[in-house]
Amino acid sequence: MIRTNHYIFNPQQNSPDSSHKYLKEIATLPFMSYMQSIVITCGIGITEILQKEIEGLGYEVVANNLSNLEIKGNLRDCMHLNLHLRTASRVLLLIKKFQAAHPDHLYQAISKIPWEDHINSNGYISVTSHIQNSYILDTRFGNQKVKDAIVDRMISQQGKRPDSGPTRDQTVIYLHWVDTDCHLYFDTSGETISKHGYRRIPFKAPLRESLAAAIIKSSKWKPGIPLINPMAGSGTLAIEAGMIACKIAPGLIRENFGFMHLKSYQEDLWIQMKIDAKKLIDKNQPQNLLVNDSSLEALRAAKKNAAWAGVESLIEFHHGDFTQVKIPEEPAVVILNPEYGERMGDIDQLIETYAKIGDFFKEKCAGSWGYIFSGNPDLSKKIGLRTSRKIPFFNGKIECRLLEYELYRGSKKI
C-alpha cells in the first residue's frame, strides 16, 4: 500500500481477515494496529470521484461497488478518512465476517466477540443494518438480535451493559446480512460524514454537502478558476469549492465521530491529525467565488454557512435575479441548481426559468463552462443548448443529471 501521509503502517502487521485465528487475535490486537477491511460508503454514482479522493490520500482501493469502496487499514486510517473525505457517507471498519442462516446463529456468532475490549460498559450503542434474506423480514428484529448479543456478552463479562437506542452519537454497529453472508462493522463515522457540519441554516432544498463536493469535482472547476453560482440557495456549491481551494478538511468542523467512543481510540493521535490537517490550510491564494440568489433569506443562510466553513472571506455575495449576474471576462465555471418542481403548480414558472437559463448561457457566459444540476429531464430540455456531458447522480432517491455546456467564444476556453 502506498501512503502519502505519515500514519504509516508496516504491511508486515497485516493479518488475515477471516479464519478462526481472527477471533483469538481480535482479543489481543487492538484495532489501532490491526489491518482490516474498511468499507467507505457514498451516494450512488459517486464512487469514481470518491476513489480518486481515497487514492489521493494514499490508500489503495481493493474493491469497488455501486455505492461503496473497500480498502485495507486500521482504526487510525478510519480516523484519517473521516477527517479528510469530502464525498463519502460512512467509514465502516470490519469487526467480523461469518455465516448465519438463522437469527440464533447471528446471536451466537456476535456473542463470541469480546465486546468488552472495544466498548465501554457505561457507554451507549446503536445498531443499524442492511438485511436481505428470508430469515428476517423486519430489520429492527435483526438490530435487536445484534444488540441483545452485545449487551448479554457485556453483562456476562463485566456485570454491566451499555445503554442502547437509535441515536447515532456514540458507538454505532452496522450489520450487512445478505442471504447467509454476515459482515459486522463499527461505523466509525457515527452520524454520516456526508454532512460537513457547517450548514447551520439550510434554507430550502439544499444539496447534501458530499453531493455538492462531488458536483464541483466533476466539473471543469479547479482552484483559481472563477466559480459563479447564480442560484446559490444556502451556498453549498461555492462553500465546498472554497473548502477544496483552501484545503480545509471537512472533518475539522465536526466534534463527534463514532470512532471516539471505541476503547482503541487515542485522543492524542486525533489531535495530532487535526494539527497536521490545519497546517495544510492555505487561504492566501486568490479565489474568485461568487454566489447570487434572488432571496435575501437564502443569502443570509449562505453567509452564515460560509462563515462556519471558514470560507466567507473568499466568497462574493450578490442579491438579485440570476440574469443580472456579471460573468467575468476570463473563462469561468457557472453552475446553477434551480428547483426542479416537486409541486405541480411550480412547473409553468420553472419552464420559463429553464428557458431563461439557456438564454443567459448563450448571451452572457460565452467562453465559460455552464452547468445545470437538475432532477427533471423535461425541464432540462428547455435550456435548448447541446450538452457536452451528462453526468448521472442521485439526490436522495431522485435520479439527477449534471448537464455540462461548453459555451464557445472564439478560442477562449479553460
Ligand SMILES: C[S@@+](CC[C@H](N)C(=O)[O-])C[C@H]1O[C@@H](n2cnc3c(N)ncnc32)[C@H](O)[C@@H]1O
Ligand atoms: C434548489 S435551490 C438551490 C439550493 C442550493 N444548491 C443549496 O445547496 O442550498 C434554488 C435557489 O434558486 C433561487 N432562485 C430561484 N429563482 C431565482 C432567480 N430568478 N434568480 C436568482 N435566484 C433564484 C431560490 O431562491 C433558491 O435559493
